[in-house]
Amino acid sequence: MAKAPYLGRLKLHWCIHDNFPVLDSPTCPKCQNSTIKFNVTPPGDIRPAFERDLARIRSTINSTFGEGLGQLLLPHDNIYILNRTPGIDLSEEIIANGHIYGRFIYNVFKERFEFHPRAVGAQLLLHFAAQKNIPLKHTINMHEDSVPFILEGKSILAPGIAEFDSSIENEDICIVRNDNRYLTLAISHVDGSTIKKMVETGYGKVAKNLKNQRSSLSIPEFLSTIKKQSWENVYEVNKTHMDNIVEESTRFIQKTIQKYPTNAIAVAYSGGKDSLCTLLLVFHAIGPKFHIFFADTGLELPETIENTHEVAKLLGMQEHVHIRNAYDKFWDLIDHFGPPGRDYRFCCHGLKAQRINEIIDDVAPGEKVLSFLGQRRYESFSRAAEERVYVNSFIPQQIAAAPIKNWNAMEVWLYILHYPHIVENKRVKVPVNEMYYHEFERIGCYLCPASDLATLKGLREVHPEMMKRWDNWLENYAVKQHLPRDYIKYGLWRFKHLDTQWKNSFEKQGIEYGSFGFETPSLIQFNTNQTDTLITGKINLPVHINELENLLQALPGETFNSNSVLRYISRQLEFQLDKSGDFSIHPQTTEKTISKFLNQILALLLKTENCANCGVCEDICPQNIIRIKKMVTHYIPVMVPSVESPCIHCLKCISHCPLHQKIKEN
Numbered sequence: 023m024a025k026a027p028y029l030g031r032l033k034l035h036w037c038i039h040d041n042f043p044v045l046d047s048p049t050c051p052k053c054q055n056s057t058i059k060f061n062v063t064p065p066g067d068i069r070p071a072f073e074r075d076l077a078r079i080r081s082t083i084n085s086t087f088g089e090g091l092g093q094l095l096l097p098h099d100n101i102y103i104l105n106r107t108p109g110i111d112l113s114e115e116i117i118a119n120g121h122i123y124g125r126f127i128y129n130v131f132k133e134r135f136e137f138h139p140r141a142v143g144a145q146l147l148l149h150f151a152a153q154k155n156i157p158l159k160h161t162i163n164m165h166e167d168s169v170p171f172i173l174e175g176k177s178i179l180a181p182g183i184a185e186f187d188s189s190i191e192n193e194d195i196c197i198v199r200n201d202n203r204y205l206t207l208a209i210s211h212v213d214g215s216t217i218k219k220m221v222e223t224g225y226g227k228v229a230k231n232l233k234n235q236r237s238s239l240s241i242p243e244f245l246s247t248i249k250k251q252s253w254e255n256v257y258e259v260n261k262t263h264m265d266n267i268v269e270e271s272t273r274f275i276q277k278t279i280q281k282y283p284t285n286a287i288a289v290a291y292s293g294g295k296d297s298l299c300t301l302l303l304v305f306h307a308i309g310p311k312f313h314i315f316f317a318d319t320g321l322e323l324p325e326t327i328e329n330t331h332e333v334a335k336l337l338g339m340q341e342h343v344h345i346r347n348a349y350d351k352f353w354d355l356i357d358h359f360g361p362p363g364r365d366y367r368f369c370c371h372g373l374k375a376q377r378i379n380e381i382i383d384d385v386a387p388g389e390k391v392l393s394f395l396g397q398r399r400y401e402s403f404s405r406a407a408e409e410r411v412y413v414n415s416f417i418p419q420q421i422a423a424a425p426i427k428n429w430n431a432m433e434v435w436l437y438i439l440h441y442p443h444i445v446e447n448k449r450v451k452v453p454v455n456e457m458y459y460h461e462f463e464r465i466g467c468y469l470c471p472a473s474d475l476a477t478l479k480g481l482r483e484v485h486p487e488m489m490k491r492w493d494n495w496l497e498n499y500a501v502k503q504h505l506p507r508d509y510i511k512y513g514l515w516r517f518k519h520l521d522t523q524w525k526n527s528f529e530k531q532g533i534e535y536g537s538f539g540f541e542t543p544s545l546i547q548f549n550t551n552q553t554d555t556l557i558t559g560k561i562n563l564p565v566h567i568n569e570l571e572n573l574l575q576a577l578p579g580e581t582f583n584s585n586s587v588l589r590y591i592s593r594q595l596e597f598q599l600d601k602s603g604d605f606s607i608h609p610q611t612t613e614k615t616i617s618k619f620l621n622q623i624l625a626l627l628l629k630t631e632n633c634a635n636c637g638v639c640e641d642i643c644p645q646n647i648i649r650i651k652k653m654v655t656h657y658i659p660v661m662v663p664s665v666e667s668p669c670i671h672c673l674k675c676i677s678h679c680p681l682h683q684k685i686k687e688n
């Protein structure tokens with residue numbers, strides 16, 4: 023498992039006496055007993071398990087360990103909590119009755135969901151299987167005389183095995199037992215047919231003992247003390263905590279409005295739980311005196327659009343909703359930029375931020391807007407590091423504020439589903455995006471590169487027609503780029519750079535990832551005879567001299583254009599480029615500055631060749647001196663500075679352009 027990041031406090035405690043989760047308190051508000059601090063894996067963004075989540079988990083347990091065991095382990099009349107843990111794909115701890123029963127994961131290599139029990143979960147499975155006479159799978163039964171060795175933590179060796187499940191595959195988690203006595207959990211080194219041979223020959227190491235999963239818990243005693251709980255009870259016992267965080271966020275909303283007086287207050291709604299929670303908080307704090315912004319990227323799910331209208335209707339705010347749609351723009355952009363990635367979010371900028379900019383131009387032209395967003399620290403490092411009030415440079419007119427920055431997902435859900443929301447003197451039930459009931463934990467564009475493969479697999483079932491368009495595009499892209507099938511199988515389009523977790527996983531599986539398209543050919547070749555005073559080489563891109571001359575105005579030096587040779591002179595260097603791409607630099611500066619400069623030149627050349635008309639540079643320029651010109655077959659950005667509006671060389675038109683971001687780390 024990857025190293026777990028601490029993004030915020032781990033708030034989960036448990037009252038053993040009452041058997042419910044207590045948030046952020048060392049004593050139980052109901053019985054006053056001490057609670058135990060629950061060490062879930064960080065970041066600790068715990069959430070309630072919904073019935074559809076549980077249905078999928080139960081059916082996975084049934085198919086892995088034995089029909090009927092899913093329901094016995096996780097019966098309907100109780101509450102369960104899920105905690106997302108780091109991993110290359112879906113990986114969630116299942117918390118029940120004060121214990122972590124196991125982990126539910128999507129195995130991207132075997133393309134299936136798996137349940138990896140922890141000691142308590144495994145003991146319960148063994149107990150129920152024996153009680154209900156259910157043949158237990160994924161189990162190894164040891165001879166009596168090998169028990170002491172197993173309990174000492176020794177490996178599972180073939181001579182000690184009395185029985186085993188022949189469906190065991192390499193790297194499966196197996197329950198190791200002596201008849202009905204639980205001993206430990208183990209990871210198999212080999213599959214069932216090899217175990218058979220090893221047992222026959224009486225030689226071989228079958229599985230690794232997961233020593234820390236031995237347990238002395240008495241299951242009958244544990245089961246006799248379980249009190250079944252409901253989410254209503256959980257809310258009631260955590261009411262004071264919830265009132266406190268609601269009050270804190272409400273005060274934050276009111277204070278921020280006082281501190282940043284504007285004519286326009288808004289909530290940026292996305293159809294997800296976090297923005298819904300924020301919308302409700304702002305509604306209760308100031309009444310319906312704000313706009314609801316909805317940036318439709320053209321990749322929204324129909325359930326999301328429907329939910330936006332339902333929520334606005336519930337609050338009597340239909341007139342306050344501003345929707346701007348990017349329609350098919352995504353499909354134009356990917357033809358220029360390639361697929362979006364977790365580390366290449368041109369879609370957020372070119373689709374979402376652009377639409378918000380358009381809405382702001384409509385509702386408050388030339389003014390600042392104070393927007394409340396549903397961003398939370400538990401989501402990512404970058405979210406955790408952001409200030410609670412900040413300006414996103416892609417939406418310069420917006421002051422963004424995050425009232426629920428410190429909330430975890432469980433608090434968000436308790437607030438949405440159980441807090442008494444009063445509208446026009448009546449308690450109302452808040453409509454939640456239908457997709458949450460289809461095991462979707464994050465609601466966003468259906469092609470969000472942040473999605474895991476488990477989510478994309480689910481989407482293919484719920485919205486096959488939408489995913490088909492994407493799958494077709496991706497197939498064509500892979501063919502054009504000569505990418506192997508594994509590029510699609512592992513959803514590698516979601517990354518511009520392959521991270522260490524993925525590299526390690528591929529290496530462990532013996533999968534060669536060199537041909538997956540992460541090594542891009544360099545756009546610059548340097549000649550071998552470099553000196554301290556002269557660097558020469560060739561840029562492997564078409565050079566449009568006149569267009570480049572225009573865009574070079576963004577840089578602070580002077581440009582000269584004669585006979586198809588461009589010269590640029592600044593305090594730090596002299597640069598010369600001809601139509602064939604040959605260039606020379608006389609540097610009076612560091613290597614780092616030269617490399618940054620050459621990257622800027624590449625970005626400018628790409629702009630003249632492959633502009634996608636995303637509109638980001640036009641929008642972002644503080645001097646408003648960029649126009650996107652439509653040519654016969656393509657677009658190009660053109661700078662039109664004047665004496666009144668000169669270029670201030672802020673370089674935002676370069677740094678924010680997706681073409682620059684694509685080559686940034688080349």
Ligand code: SF4
Nearest residue numbers: 643669670672673675
């Ligand atoms: S964004 Fe900055 S560098 Fe680019 S044209 Fe505008 S003022 Fe000049």
Ligand code: SF4
Nearest residue numbers: 633634636637639679
């Ligand atoms: S040049 Fe401007 S419009 Fe064209 S791709 Fe870059 S940011 Fe988008």
Ligand SMILES: [Zn+2]
Nearest residue numbers: 037040050053
């Ligand atoms: Zn209690």
